Amino acid sequence: MATATDSLELIRSAGIHAAAKDPDTAHLVIGLNKVISSRLVPGLEVEPEENEEGVNIHIRVADGARIAKPVHMCFGLLQEAGIQRIGIDLTVEDDAKIGIVAHCIFPSAEQQPGGEPPVKHLMDATIRIGAGSEYTYFERHIHSSKGGVLVAPKARVELADHARFKTDFELVEGRVGKIDIDYETVCGPYSVMEMTAKISARADDVVKIRETGLLSGEHSRGVLTSRVAVRDQARADVYNKLTATAAYARGHVDCQEIIAGGGIANAVPIVEVSHPKAHITHEATLGSVDNKQLETLMARGLDEDAASDLIISGLLA
Amino acid sequence: MNCGREVAAGLEKRMGLLEIKDLSLELDGNRILDHLSLDLWEGHVHAIVGTNGAGKSTLAYTIMGLSDYRGFEGEMSFLGESLKSKAVDQRARMGMTLGWQEPARFEGLSVDKFVKIGARDKSDENTVDVLRRAGLSPARYLGRAVDKTLSGGERKKVELASILAMKPRLVMLDEPDSGIDVESLSRIRDAIGVLKEAGSTILLITHSMEVLSWAEHAFLMCCGSIRDKGSVEKISEYFRGRCIPCDHRNQPELDGSFNGDGDR
Numbered sequence: 001m002a003t004a005t006d007s008l009e010l011i012r013s014a015g016i017h018a019a020a021k022d023p024d025t026a027h028l029v030i031g032l033n034k035v036i037s038s039r040l041v042p043g044l045e046v047e048p049e050e051n052e053e054g055v056n057i058h059i060r061v062a063d064g065a066r067i068a069k070p071v072h073m074c075f076g077l078l079q080e081a082g083i084q085r086i087g088i089d090l091t092v093e094d095d096a097k098i099g100i101v102a103h104c105i106f107p108s109a110e111q112q113p114g115g116e117p118p119v120k121h122l123m124d125a126t127i128r129i130g131a132g133s134e135y136t137y138f139e140r141h142i143h144s145s146k147g148g149v150l151v152a153p154k155a156r157v158e159l160a161d162h163a164r165f166k167t168d169f170e171l172v173e174g175r176v177g178k179i180d181i182d183y184e185t186v187c188g189p190y191s192v193m194e195m196t197a198k199i200s201a202r203a204d205d206v207v208k209i210r211e212t213g214l215l216s217g218e219h220s221r222g223v224l225t226s227r228v229a230v231r232d233q234a235r236a237d238v239y240n241k242l243t244a245t246a247a248y249a250r251g252h253v254d255c256q257e258i259i260a261g262g263g264i265a266n267a268v269p270i271v272e273v274s275h276p277k278a279h280i281t282h283e284a285t286l287g288s289v290d291n292k293q294l295e296t297l298m299a300r301g302l303d304e305d306a307a308s309d310l311i312i313s314g315l316l317a
Numbered sequence: 318m319n320c321g322r323e324v325a326a327g328l329e330k331r332m333g334l335l336e337i338k339d340l341s342l343e344l345d346g347n348r349i350l351d352h353l354s355l356d357l358w359e360g361h362v363h364a365i366v367g368t369n370g371a372g373k374s375t376l377a378y379t380i381m382g383l384s385d386y387r388g389f390e391g392e393m394s395f396l397g398e399s400l401k402s403k404a405v406d407q408r409a410r411m412g413m414t415l416g417w418q419e420p421a422r423f424e425g426l427s428v429d430k431f432v433k434i435g436a437r438d439k440s441d442e443n444t445v446d447v448l449r450r451a452g453l454s455p456a457r458y459l460g461r462a463v464d465k466t467l468s469g470g471e472r473k474k475v476e477l478a479s480i481l482a483m484k485p486r487l488v489m490l491d492e493p494d495s496g497i498d499v500e501s502l503s504r505i506r507d508a509i510g511v512l513k514e515a516g517s518t519i520l521l522i523t524h525s526m527e528v529l530s531w532a533e534h535a536f537l538m539c540c541g542s543i544r545d546k547g548s549v550e551k552i553s554e555y556f557r558g559r560c561i562p563c564d565h566r567n568q569p570e571l572d573g574s575f576n577g578d579g580d581r
Binding site for chain 1: 381383384404405406408409410414415417420421422423424425426434435462476479483
């Protein structure tokens, strides 16, 4: 059962005290399967429906609404075990603008050898971004250092003409546990999509990223970026696919994975073009820390481990 | 024509900062450094000049101990201590560093953080000061990443700023003018003067007459060996007159007379 204390703890962990107190900033804090704090601002409608395992949230940004300050969301599970299912149905109507900063906090999980992760955070989102609208979503995960968390965010995003969508997923503090990202975006004419994932995996963490973008509108643009560091015995599989089917569609897939120790990295960048006036590029770099970078920092006195950590943290910055 | 060793009058060792004796190195079966010997004067600016392929950069990398350049034969010591088993970072902590001909890019690493890595004084004031001395506006560069958004010349200046902040005993600068516009060259020269004033010994790796003129002492390098040493004027004249037009640059096997004694 989530409590007011949980709310304070989640807000503290996310570092959003100021935003939570600001009457002009909207926020929504969900602990386990309860909405424990929320505030709305004009133009933003949020209807949460609690259920046994989580919360379904219907969000609507009204036609023409420009939400000036980022909306803060906080999802978390302070217990050592449990499941949290978040369903999001988000509609940004035409000529509207909203930015969401989400913190996902799972500080108490601990992976037992050979067992399933005791904490599961499952998210399923359907997002529609109206004509001329802009939606940015930044999601930062804060996990325990002992693994034990399964994170599986899934999103289907549709962009109408001239819409803009930017999402950043970041999990660089604590242990990943297991993560399985599945994002799919369809871009209308003149729309712009950017999807970025930055993840640091260590120990026996497992990372799966599947991001696909369909540039089906003329002059649509899309960039898929992933930055993954894989250390110890961790494993990362990154599957990025960008398809262009319309004239003047432009896209780029950029995947960089750094491995250290016994880590395993696998990248599958796929680009597919079915219109002669479309253009997509891709680059994938997998390997250990670049030797020249390493030795440049070592030539300033850093030992090899410190230099390697600095390079990796820069890549994930 | 004398392409051989001329013992420079008056160039006597004052203190053994870096001593190299009979240094040889093979890479992929090719002898890049060949029984090379070298001593540096502490607190002085030295230049090694030679045409492409003479082994100048390889010498700097070997002194710094980079991973592909550690299988050398001969002796190298710094401040009287053998460098044979020292890793790059250990050598750096002993007081030496290297400025690359083409500095590395670092995604997500800010200029501010990069400059402070090896700095003796990690204060913001000092970082601002060394950036200015390297010819960079702190307001414009402090927050930027040392990545592909900076040109090669800009990264070169950032690297120089980090070396100024480090104040090492020995600085090796590989082609310090590479990628630097003409207007900025004087800044680089001034920065080298600052390092010297702070007590650093400087070793410039170059084939530029301009950079060579910044030095107090010069070494002529060819085929992996120091062929001559002495005043900048003498080495400069020889390099310009004999080495640049030479048909057999770093290929002594093409000319049997190239043995360090005879004309060719």
